[in-house]
Amino acid sequence: MTQLVLEQALNGLQFGLMLFLLAAGLTLVFGIMDCINLAHGSLYMVGAYFVAAAAQAADSFWIGLGAGIAGAALLGLLLELSLFRQLYRRDHLSQVLATFALILIANESVRVIWGPAPLMLNPPESLAGPVEIAGFFYPAYRLVIIGVGLVVAALLYLLVAKSRVGMWVRAGAANREMTEALGINVRGLFTAVFVFGAALCALAGGLLGPLLAVQVGMGESVLILAFVVIIIGGIGSIRGALVGALIVGTVDTLGRALLPTLLRATLPADAAATLGPALASILIYLLMAAILFFKPQGLFPARA
Amino acid sequence: MAFYRPARWQNAAVSVSLAMLIALPELLTALDQSYYTGFATRVLIFALAASSLNLVLGFGGMVSLGHAAFFGIGAYVAAICYDAGIHEGLLVLPLAALVAGLFALLVGAISLRTRGVYFIMITLAFAQMTYYLFISSSAWGGDDGMPIYERMQFAGFSLLADEALYYLALGVLALCMLLFARQAQARFGRTVQAIRENETRMEALGYPVFRYRLVCFALGGAVAGLAGALLANLTGMASPNLLQWTQSGTLLVMVIIGGVGYLWGGLVGAVVLLLLEEFLLAWFEHWHIALGLLLIGIVLFAPRGVAALFGKHHG
Numbered sequence: 001m002t003q004l005v006l007e008q009a010l011n012g013l014q015f016g017l018m019l020f021l022l023a024a025g026l027t028l029v030f031g032i033m034d035c036i037n038l039a040h041g042s043l044y045m046v047g048a049y050f051v052a053a054a055a056q057a058a059d060s061f062w063i064g065l066g067a068g069i070a071g072a073a074l075l076g077l078l079l080e081l082s083l084f085r086q087l088y089r090r091d092h093l094s095q096v097l098a099t100f101a102l103i104l105i106a107n108e109s110v111r112v113i114w115g116p117a118p119l120m121l122n123p124p125e126s127l128a129g130p131v132e133i134a135g136f137f138y139p140a141y142r143l144v145i146i147g148v149g150l151v152v153a154a155l156l157y158l159l160v161a162k163s164r165v166g167m168w169v170r171a172g173a174a175n176r177e178m179t180e181a182l183g184i185n186v187r188g189l190f191t192a193v194f195v196f197g198a199a200l201c202a203l204a205g206g207l208l209g210p211l212l213a214v215q216v217g218m219g220e221s222v223l224i225l226a227f228v229v230i231i232i233g234g235i236g237s238i239r240g241a242l243v244g245a246l247i248v249g250t251v252d253t254l255g256r257a258l259l260p261t262l263l264r265a266t267l268p269a270d271a272a273a274t275l276g277p278a279l280a281s282i283l284i285y286l287l288m289a290a291i292l293f294f295k296p297q298g299l300f301p302a303r304a
Numbered sequence: 305m306a307f308y309r310p311a312r313w314q315n316a317a318v319s320v321s322l323a324m325l326i327a328l329p330e331l332l333t334a335l336d337q338s339y340y341t342g343f344a345t346r347v348l349i350f351a352l353a354a355s356s357l358n359l360v361l362g363f364g365g366m367v368s369l370g371h372a373a374f375f376g377i378g379a380y381v382a383a384i385c386y387d388a389g390i391h392e393g394l395l396v397l398p399l400a401a402l403v404a405g406l407f408a409l410l411v412g413a414i415s416l417r418t419r420g421v422y423f424i425m426i427t428l429a430f431a432q433m434t435y436y437l438f439i440s441s442s443a444w445g446g447d448d449g450m451p452i453y454e455r456m457q458f459a460g461f462s463l464l465a466d467e468a469l470y471y472l473a474l475g476v477l478a479l480c481m482l483l484f485a486r487q488a489q490a491r492f493g494r495t496v497q498a499i500r501e502n503e504t505r506m507e508a509l510g511y512p513v514f515r516y517r518l519v520c521f522a523l524g525g526a527v528a529g530l531a532g533a534l535l536a537n538l539t540g541m542a543s544p545n546l547l548q549w550t551q552s553g554t555l556l557v558m559v560i561i562g563g564v565g566y567l568w569g570g571l572v573g574a575v576v577l578l579l580l581e582e583f584l585l586a587w588f589e590h591w592h593i594a595l596g597l598l599l600i601g602i603v604l605f606a607p608r609g610v611a612a613l614f615g616k617h618h619g
Contacts, residue, residue, distance in 0.1 A: 092421065093367055096369070097603050101598075103596075104595055105593050105596035105597065107592065108592035108593045111590065224432060227425055228425075274442055281440055282433040282437060285432050285436075288425075288426070292418055
């Protein structure tokens, strides 16, 4: 039992860190530019496809990952310059519609280019096996994901909390007009943040690719989770995104793994069998509704 | 935006369209195209669902991304009624509206405490909860949805023929549009629109803002449930796909194409979108690319939608 809990806790940490990579870009775009980007999940999907295609072509996972990230960043740049610039000043409804349209275009384009079947993406040979930690075996590749996630999260924290550019970003999230008035090139900053967010999407998509199938529609489910994360954390706050991602990742993973067992211990068998999976899959939404009920601005509001 | 006021030639246009819609099944049979009666019924039902969202979004100013929950719940109520042996539409339809409306009341009571983006997201979260609840419950068919092997009756009349269901859908849609048209001019509609324009001011004038919004939200949910029950009878099943958030997105797209806050916005949008789907799909398999580009074009160049031609807002 403890072994199961420990293993699932590690899985939850790994999932939470990947969610953080997605939520970080989303929360900044959302917080600074006040722009709802439903197509963020599509960047994740397209990023994963880029990585898978490049990895197949180069026959190396790491080269594929690098190329995929570069490709997604370039796509992000094109999107920002052509479309998102027009959207920042529009109301939320227009943003929802335009980015919903982007989802349709992205899904269909991927289907045209790579076909409807999922792409295979294999983890690097050297990481394919399990390693032993504290008495149980855990896949080496998942450990690497946790490691990369931790490093990126730390770098991101340093970048946003300690660097000058990060200060501009935080200032932009807190008060855009004032930041502009102080002579910061907010327009250029927007572009940079958007491109950076797209690159993080591709990183998460590429890293998760070998674990999940790289397929059309993979972006939608994860997009909703990323939104839950940034709502829980407070829109525009990197710290909130990290805390929210870890909460959502662990609660979701542990809930799915342990809730059915726990319910079986307390409820009649057939009631537990129907309630368990249902409760496990709505747990994070209940959590989000509860947090919004008590703290309508999320845990760490960026605009005080 | 300001208050909605119908265009001067609206009554004429509506009468002509209604006459054409009444004659449509006969016409299709005469042209040997009765396959399209089912399609026309689908359009009418989606017009109803989109109009109910337009009430919430356009008139109430609440950007809800969870409207599919009420739509889908209506469909499931119809399927559960069938399963329980209730086949009378006069019972099923009000029940679907009631359950969906009560659920909307609950969701609204919690969601309406938040504003802006948070409201969009919390309605989305509730819709997701509903979706996962239905797909993980084996009693309601899980992933496969719930079948309805035989359509309900209506006041003793059989709805087995596609034409019968078509006329029922048309009748329900006409009644609801009449209701929406009345409310747009009535005290309730004016108050809701005024709250959309300036919430603080209405609060200061002593209006119970929260309650007005909640009633508007619940009313939209109830009508969406009605549409869902009709759709389940048309397609012969309540599918969890109806609850998916992309369905909420599609309804939103219909309203925006048609015209947010214009009485006929939802209807026009549903007709335009479903016709585009039906006919673009025939010669272009990947029609979603074309649709996506069109939507972006609408956002950038025609943000007021098609139905802006059918009414105006006066200040």
